[in-house]
Amino acid sequence: MADDIAPEPEGEALPPSGSQVAAILMMLLGEDEAAKVLSRLDPDEVQHLGGAMFGVANISEPEIEGVLDTFVERARVRTTLGFGVDRQIKGMMHKALGQEKADKVLQRITPVKHVNALENLKWMDAGTIASLVEHEHPQIAALVLAHLEPQIAADVLQLLPEDKQADLVYRVATMGPVPETALAELEDLMNRPTKSVPTGAATRRGGAGEAAKIVTSSRKAAEQRIIKALQKLDKTLARTIEEEMFVFDNLMGVDEKNLGTLLRAVDNDTLVVALKGADEKLRQKIFGCMSSRAAQSIQDEIADRGPMRLAEVQEAQKTMLATARKLAAEGAINLGGKGDDYV
Structure with a gap:
């Protein structure tokens, strides 16, 4: 009788998540190709994807085929318009205007990229960043703080001399558009101890809101001390930062x-x-x-x-x-x- 009883149907397996799909595709790539992909990700993305790769080690062949089908289907609806755009525009300009005229035009219209330095910050711990900026001009140190996540910026601030902390927060709060010379100096500073990493879009940072996030992420004792010091520098700004903090x-x-x-x-x-x-x-x-x-x-x-x-x-x-x-x-x-x- 036991042989006549049909086995319980197994529940359908859940489709793999986006992270699992990415992990499976990475495992199918060669080591060099996978390394190129990883080099274009942020630190938290590398960590997340690496963990997912360990989790798909025992994937079945049908599941792999399903992932490949999904990838091919999505790839069909993507365009390559944004890939190699710098080279494409340069080629068109040279053909239309000649190399000398085209180079002059490109020099005026090509966006200046100072993002290697800012991207490098994501891969450094607070101690490394603090030692890097401690003896630099305060405006450069403030620019670095403004481009960090608030908690990391607060950790860096705590590692810097106390007599400099309020001034740095003040500079972050009053930071306007960053001149090219400052970005070039920052890039030079970041390139001393580190290798360049993939580029991305740079953003304008700074302002009372950024300063408030950094101060709020500090310990309470440091927060109160910094606010008191800021009140001596600029009462109005100190009040604005306090308002942003709470x-x-x-x-x-x-x-x-x-x-x-x-x-x-x-x-x-x-x-x-x-x-x-x-x-x-x-x-x-x-x-x-x-x-x-x-x-x-x-x-x-x-x-x-x-x-x-x-x-x-x-x-x-x-x-x-x-x-x-x-x-x-x-x-x-x-x-x-x-x-x-x-x-």
């Missing part, structure tokens, strides 16, 4: 006890206007810190106000955040410390 939506991360203390320090009119443009989840969290009667009163006032100018709402939110920062500085509330740090 925005109204960040109140979602404040617990009910501290939020309740803040609400008691803010007058009702400011609260009503500030909540007029707040996210609904944040509104409900704030209402949850009040008595039901007080919450209903605030909701009724919000409804009665009707449409309001965005500038009024933003000003009320800034006022409320200024009160929050003041209470935090006095130790009355905790806005969310880092690690074992408290305010």
Whole structure:
């Protein structure tokens, strides 16, 4: 009887993910070809793809065929318009204008690329970057910080002398368009200890927002020290960076006890206007810190106000955040410390 029982049908295997497809294709390439592909990826992409390659070591032949079919199908809808574009444009110009005239035109219109240096930063740890920029001109060091991820930039900042940290944050915050001379100097600096890596598009960085991210990613003690030093350099800029560091939506991360203390320090009119443009989840969290009667009163006032100018709402939110920062500085509330740090 046992032989008459049909086996349970196996469930259909899930199709491979995008990472698995890429990993399988990489495993099918020769070592040199695979190395060329990896050299064009960012560090986190190399790590992710490498892990996926270990995970597809026991792939079946039908699965490989399915991956190849998928690759061929996708490749058919892609064009080669962007490949070798520099060489193609140069060839057309030479044929149309002659080499001498074409070279002069190309010199004016060809985008200047200073991306090798910036790409190199992705492959360095904080200690290496800090030792690299420690004795360079502060503007070059600031340019490097502005092109790092905020957490890495904060780690680099902590490794640099304390008396330089506030100045560097100030330079990041006030950074405008970067001149070619600075980019050339940066490229020269990066090329000293490292080899060039594949190019990509360079972007403009810097500004109060970038500076705020770097300071926010630092430890609380360093954050407070840097802000105090910035206030001596430029009070207006220091206030702008502080505003960027803690925005109204960040109140979602404040617990009910501290939020309740803040609400008691803010007058009702400011609260009503500030909540007029707040996210609904944040509104409900704030209402949850009040008595039901007080919450209903605030909701009724919000409804009665009707449409309001965005500038009024933003000003009320800034006022409320200024009160929050003041209470935090006095130790009355905790806005969310880092690690074992408290305010």
